[in-house]
Each structure stands twice: as C-alpha cells, then as structure tokens.
Amino acid sequence: MPQPYKRSRSLRRVYVKVPGGKTKLHYRKRKPGKAECGSCGAVLKGTLRERPNKMSNLPKTKKRPERPYGGVLCSRCMRLLIIGKARSK
C-alpha cells in the first residue's frame, strides 16, 4: 500500500523513464492556475504556468508579453483602455 499522501490526488502523477529503463510513477506538486485578464477574466496568452522555483530563474520576457499591461490585461482590454485615455484628453 502506498503512503497516505500518495493516495490522495493533491499531487499530480508523472510517468518518468528511469535510467535503468523502467517507467516509474513520480509524484509532483500541481502547477498554479492560469493567468487571467484583470478586467474581462479571459485566459491570458503568452504567460507561463510554472512553479515559483522555475519562474524565478527565467527572464521576464519569457513570462509575459512585452507591451504595456502585459501579463495583467488581455490585448483587447489594453487597447480599449489606451484608446479611452487618448480620446478623453
């Protein structure tokens, strides 16, 4: 019988090919949820979904699109916001 924490589904299961040639079950922590747009709630594109230990080692440009409000708002909401600002002035 596996250990109790391995019996719950709080850990995700990954089949890993071991150097000896066997495929074994490994238990890993689950990834965080997908990034969402701050105004409309759509799933953001171009954003990574990794655990913090991997995210901290990556450059900023790989984690979010390179534009104002990148990684916070979706492109459509950002465009509407900028157009609104330009017209109000």
Place this chain on the structure above:
Amino acid sequence: MFWGDWRDKMIEIGRLCVKTAGRDAGLKCVIIDILDNKFVLIDGETRRRKCNILHLEPLKDVIKVKKNASHEDIRKEFEKLGLKARDTKPKQKTERPVKQNKRELKEEPKKKKADAKKKPAKKEKETESGIEEKIGTLEEKKKPKKSAKNAKQDKG
C-alpha cells in the same frame, strides 16, 4: 472591427496619433508617409516603423512635417509640443569581467610562495655550487697551482 470613413479621412501626413498595439502601445507618434490604404510610416516617441492604420488612434492635432522627414526634424517638432522623441543610442561595448576560477585564484598566491621558495632554492643551489667550488678550490689547492690558474681563467 469596422471603423468607417472617418478614420481614412483623418489619416494624413503630420497627424499626431497614439499607438494602440504592441510594444510601443500608448506612445505618441506622427504620420510621415502614407504607403498604402492600410499602412503608414510613423516616427516620434515610438520607433520609426511601418504601421497598420488600425493600430493607430488619431488625435486632433496636426503638425507641419514634410513627407519622409528625418528623425531629427521630428525631434525638434516634438520638443515644441513638450514631448520627447525616441533616442536610440548605439550600444557601447562594455568589457565583460573575465570569470576566474576559484581554484586559479587560490593557486596564484601559492605560486608566488612557490616562486619565493624557489629563489632561496636557487640560492642554495648556488651555495651548493659555491661549496663545490670551494671543494674544487680545496682540491685545486691540493693540486699544483697551474690547474687553479686555468680554472680562474675559465671563470673569467
């Protein structure tokens, strides 16, 4: 998105715009040239580049700018408006600090010590040779004087 005729009417050389898409979004620019019914050339706070009309939000102001005006002319015009045109400096080459292995760093002072040790070692050798010479001289003393004179000549 359908914008209607007003957008086409507003697109003209010298029209101030705000870019609404991409890296330069939210920055102001001027239309310099009209390339197509879709594309225009822009410059200003943004990079000097070709741009789709749909990615621009035209403003009410129009500047007096010649067709295909240079970046410096546009910078002067922008200074009048109180805006800063984009300056792209050529990258200055910076010398990267050469990585040194920790081992080498540790070994260097040792080497110096080794050198320091070697020098006295050399001296010792010299002294040894000196001793030999002394021995030689002693032997020479034992030998007849002619051989000693020859040895001195060799030294000279």
